[in-house]
Amino acid sequence: MQIIKDKISLDELKNMSEKMFSKLVKAVVDIEREIMAVDAELHVDLELLLLENQSEQHNLWGINFHPENISHAGFVEFDSMINIRPAIGNRSRYVENPAIREKILCIVTKLVQK
Numbered sequence: 001m002q003i004i005k006d007k008i009s010l011d012e013l014k015n016m017s018e019k020m021f022s023k024l025v026k027a028v029v030d031i032e033r034e035i036m037a038v039d040a041e042l043h044v045d046l047e048l049l050l051l052e053n054q055s056e057q058h059n060l061w062g063i064n065f066h067p068e069n070i071s072h073a074g075f076v077e078f079d080s081m082i083n084i085r086p087a088i089g090n091r092s093r094y095v096e097n098p099a100i101r102e103k104i105l106c107i108v109t110k111l112v113q114k
Contacts, residue, residue: 001040001049007113008038014067025065028082031103032059036111043080058088061095061104065112076108 016025016039028046029036033055037046043062050060062080069075078095095101 001037001046003035003037003049003053004111005035007111009113010067010070013038013065013112017065017067023066023068024077025067026080027063027065028060028080029063029104029107030055030059031061031100031107032056034107034110036107038065043082047082061100063095063104063108070114076105078104 013025017023020026020041025038026040026043026046027036027038028043028050030050035050035055037049040046040049047057047060047062051057060082061078062082064077064079066074066077078101079093081093083090083093083095090096095104
């Protein structure tokens, strides 16, 4: 597991995905601090890493990277158990708020060097 504050290359994500059964990389994005944690079996482990490093839980959203799908919209998948937050209106694993999805995509664009 690692926290990405600057940049991570697509090749690094591809290497990480080789360890996973479905060739994806799990990530948790802090939409306030504009950083993310990557490379764990479970989103909750990445969430905990960020919480231990001064992130606030309400700013953390789980996503998956599909490094082999870089050329189309399937690169980022907004799906994680940590996203289920009925108290704030997110009742599914999907990030339902379009503004939050857009913020996540902006952060991903900034941090993932393609």
